[in-house]
Amino acid sequence: MNALDWCFKKSIWVYHVNAGACNGCDIEILNALTPYYDVERFGIRLVHTPRHADALLVTGPVTRQVRERLLRLYDATPEPKLVIGVGSCPTGGGIWHNSYATVGGLGKVLPVNIYIPGCPPRPEAILYGVAQALGLVPQQVSPQEYAEVT
């Protein structure tokens, strides 16, 4: 592990990108920054330009208009970087998964490190997701399979 990777685990600065979200997830991200949840005690803070950021916090199903801007933002973020999709929309397109105006999920545009589903996700879930992206907590979901045997 080199020094850059070691530093990366400590306190990540996030840049919040609204890629066509309904503002539900944006409000929950804002909620996570309030003293009640207080993510700054872990060194996580919101920055105002992608050039200062370690992680992109993307909300929304990625509309066609915002796709180009999202790619430019991704290029502007210095390496190493994380891409975190917040909400059901980046995860699978949400209820706009088959709309002509959206790309239908963040995974079709950028390489995503972690998805945080929820409509909107709780601030605790966002906190958990960011910690999971850094490898600090384990994953809790697994697919449910069932086959009737006769």
Add this chain to the structure above:
Amino acid sequence: MLKHTISELKEAVLCLEAGQVTLRYPFEPHPPEGNFRGKPVLNTRKCMSCGACGNACPARLISITDAEGIRTLLFELARCTYCGECRDACPQEAITLSQQFELSTASPQDLTIRAQFQLVMCTECGEPIGTERQLDLVREKVNAASEFDLGALDYLRLCPACKRKAFVRDARLVQEVAA
């Protein structure tokens, strides 16, 4: 100046009274409210794969496909909005929304529910008519509604078209209806 200092002191005292507001969340669990809608869970013992949930789902994430004698019920929960419409639509109350909210994952495929049921074919023409559990439910209801034993006739194992033909051929059934 003095006024300013006093007001600051007042605020400090207020803060002392309030104590710690910040949740100790990652170190201590913070469970949601009782009627929180988390990840849907399918009770496969109750589900009869009727597809009412798929009709109700606004995100159209529940699909039902019949192939090679197996009915597959697939929930792609990646785009789930946790609205609870599927739970309300389910006649068997097989879907419940759990309290689980820490659903973060690197691949959306981890959020799927796949349930496979054996299809029952029509004994006359071989068309799929439903699953064994659906037939059991129909049999139960028919037997409860009438003393006439339809279940024993294997009448329920026919598709609607074959059922009509069998009905006309069976003189006993026609007489029963006419009487």
